[in-house]
Amino acid sequence: MIEAKNVNFYYGNFQALKDISMVMDDHTVTAFIGPSGCGKSTFLRLFNRMNELIANTRLTGECLVNGENIYQKSIDVTELRKKIGMVFQKPNPFPQSIFENVAYGLRVDGVKDKHFIKQRVEESLVSAALWNEVKDKLKKSAFELSGGQQQRLCIARALAISPSIILMDEPASALDPISTSKIEDLIHVLKKDYTIVIVTHNMQQAARVSDKTGFFMLGTLIEYNDTRKMFLNPEKEETQNYITGRFG
Amino acid sequence: MKHTEEELIFIKEELSQMWRLVLSQVEKAKQSFLNNDIELAREVASREKRVDSFELKIDSDCENYIALYNPVAIDLRLVLSLIKISSTLERIADFAEGIARYVIEDACKALANDLKEELRVETMFDTVIEMLSDSYVALDSENTRLSGKILSKDETVDEIYHNAVKILANYLRNNPSEIECGLQTILVMRKIERIGDHCSNIVEEIVFYIDAKVLKHSNDHE
Ligand SMILES: Nc1ncnc2c1ncn2[C@@H]1O[C@H](COP(=O)(O)OP(=O)(O)OP(=O)(O)O)[C@@H](O)[C@H]1O
Ligand SMILES: [Mg+2]
Numbered sequence: 144m145i146e147a148k149n150v151n152f153y154y155g156n157f158q159a160l161k162d163i164s165m166v167m168d169d170h171t172v173t174a175f176i177g178p179s180g181c182g183k184s185t186f187l188r189l190f191n192r193m194n195e196l197i198a199n200t201r202l203t204g205e206c207l208v209n210g211e212n213i214y215q216k217s218i219d220v221t222e223l224r225k226k227i228g229m230v231f232q233k234p235n236p237f238p239q240s241i242f243e244n245v246a247y248g249l250r251v252d253g254v255k256d257k258h259f260i261k262q263r264v265e266e267s268l269v270s271a272a273l274w275n276e277v278k279d280k281l282k283k284s285a286f287e288l289s290g291g292q293q294q295r296l297c298i299a300r301a302l303a304i305s306p307s308i309i310l311m312d313e314p315a316s317a318l319d320p321i322s323t324s325k326i327e328d329l330i331h332v333l334k335k336d337y338t339i340v341i342v343t344h345n346m347q348q349a350a351r352v353s354d355k356t357g358f359f360m361l362g363t364l365i366e367y368n369d370t371r372k373m374f375l376n377p378e379k380e381e382t383q384n385y386i387t388g389r390f391g
Numbered sequence: 392m393k394h395t396e397e398e399l400i401f402i403k404e405e406l407s408q409m410w411r412l413v414l415s416q417v418e419k420a421k422q423s424f425l426n427n428d429i430e431l432a433r434e435v436a437s438r439e440k441r442v443d444s445f446e447l448k449i450d451s452d453c454e455n456y457i458a459l460y461n462p463v464a465i466d467l468r469l470v471l472s473l474i475k476i477s478s479t480l481e482r483i484a485d486f487a488e489g490i491a492r493y494v495i496e497d498a499c500k501a502l503a504n505d506l507k508e509e510l511r512v513e514t515m516f517d518t519v520i521e522m523l524s525d526s527y528v529a530l531d532s533e534n535t536r537l538s539g540k541i542l543s544k545d546e547t548v549d550e551i552y553h554n555a556v557k558i559l560a561n562y563l564r565n566n567p568s569e570i571e572c573g574l575q576t577i578l579v580m581r582k583i584e585r586i587g588d589h590c591s592n593i594v595e596e597i598v599f600y601i602d603a604k605v606l607k608h609s610n611d612h613e
Contacts, residue, residue: 347461374463376603383464388393 144169145190145308145338150204152185152194159185161362163204167355172330172339174349174370177359178385183342186359187310190340191227192220208308225252228301232313234293236285236300241277244285244296248304263303271299272329291322298329309333311341315348327352346386350374358382395460399469402452403530406473406480409445410527413480413487416442417523417586420487421516423494424579425507435491442484449477465600472600476530476593483523483589486582493575506562510555510576515583518548522590526597535601538594548587555580 145167152160159182167173175183188194189206192213205212213223225248236244243250245264254260264281268274273295277288285296294314301309311330315323330339330352343349349356350370357367358381366379377383416435423432453474456462462470507513522544529537556577563573595606 346463350463375467377464386463387466388395 144207144209145340146205146207146210147186147189148205148207150186150189150202150206152182152189152203153201154185154197155199159362160189163364165357165364165367167338167340169338170334170336171354172334172341172352174353174356175340175342175359176344176346176349176356176386177365179344181359182362183359184312187229187312187340187342190308190310191224191229193229195220225304226306227308227310228304228306230294230297230301230309230311230314232316234290234297234317236288236293236296239285240282241285241288241296242281245299245303247300252304264299267299267303268296270302270329270333271295272325272332273299289322291318291325294318294322294326295329298326302333306337308338308340311339313342313344316344323348346374358385360385395456395462395466398456398460399466402449402456402470402473405445405449405452406477407527407531409442409449409477409480410523412438412442412445413484414520414523414527416484416487417516417520420490421513421520424490425513425516427494429495429497432491432494436488436495439484439488442481446477446481450474465603468600468603472596475596479589479592479596483586486586486589489582490579493579507576510558510580511551512555512576512580512583515548515551515555515580518544518551519583519586519590522548522587523593526590526593529594530597530600533601535598538598538606541594542591545587545591548584552580552584 147163147165150160150163151158163186175187177183185194189202190208190213194200194202202214206214208223208227211218237247239247242264245267246260249260249263265274265278268277273292276292277283277296280287285293288296294317298309298314315326318326327348330341333339334354341349341352353370355367356370356373358365358373358377358379360381366373366377366382368378372378373382374386377386383389416438419431419435422428423435453470456470457467460466522541525537525541529535529541559573559577563570566573598604598606
């Protein structure tokens, strides 16, 4: 379970998130939607402590994963990031072979058992619905893959270290409809084993893949509701205006 | 205004035109029945095709709208309501046509006017016509405050119908020669009663669109 309690977040003097509280249950897909700059990515990055890499930022409130405050001193950030995988908008494979891309996290983790690594790489590629397309060219460079394949490779890389949560920031925004639908199907399958949070600008995608949807505006969580309710009968006027395109 | 919004307003306008046509069909069916006006009844029968083509046009416009614009929330509810309302209006027009056909096929010139009055056929007609035009106003003004009032009129319609059955049964016992005519009259009243039911369905659709509440099959219309 992922939980935010009265979260405020600042870049310098600029407050990017305002008093956000929400709970995301295990084995659900939560989508974040909202206009550009409303704080979706900032909020997502809080949960693997990626924002800390940015200078001059400040957080108040609590971010909890399975009831534990992930910002308390005793937390080991490397361990945390193993539990919480992240997939970015632009596929970012490393300049290595397909195999090594997926094995990367395990190697960093000090795993030496070749057999185990091989098995884990295959499992991850299967889960990411990429295995059949790459099984005969695992030694080839990851850059030889198409954009959609690279994105699934990044998902496989995230899966290899057995996280329990996967954060995705616009994972399909640069992909064609077929690759997009593969990623969406994948999300649907993965939610059996993982808790998934996805940021998307594609309203229909949020409707298709998520159980719950959070609508952000200007750093505020305006509405957080069942996706069905959100797209048939949202509670807030602002949500209705945004999802029907009457915004601004 | 967004262009997709203009498209919706356009379909809504088509529905308004259809609505006015159906209202005049029911109104004329009433006049033709009460006055045994075969000429007018023929007009109703011949205009039925226009109602049908409105329904087809609105259906295909709504299908296109859904396919192209993927409406959500209030837009989605509106398109769904437009589809259902137009098909309901078409069925109401069918009933009006059915009534006109009785008149054309020379039903009951024999049925005395004072009996028609006792059966309250005219009031029944007028009540469903009010329901139909009030629900038009409700959609046009996007206001569901009228809904309770319209739904309660349906109860008046049902009451008139059930009373009429009793009155006619009595009458026909004493005037068995008029049995055919009596049966036709009750069939006409049955059609009016069905029009009332369909008007209630329309109101339910409007409430779904505007308030996103589902009244259907809930029985507790206030
Ligand atoms: N590194 C940073 N330094 C300063 N301000 C930042 C930084 N990153 C983001 N912001 C600001 O914080 C706000 C939220 O940004 P964020 O990237 O979370 O928005 P977003 O909802 O993900 O937008 P988009 O949909 O365009 O990705 C914006 O106003 C942005 O300008
Ligand atoms: Mg972003």
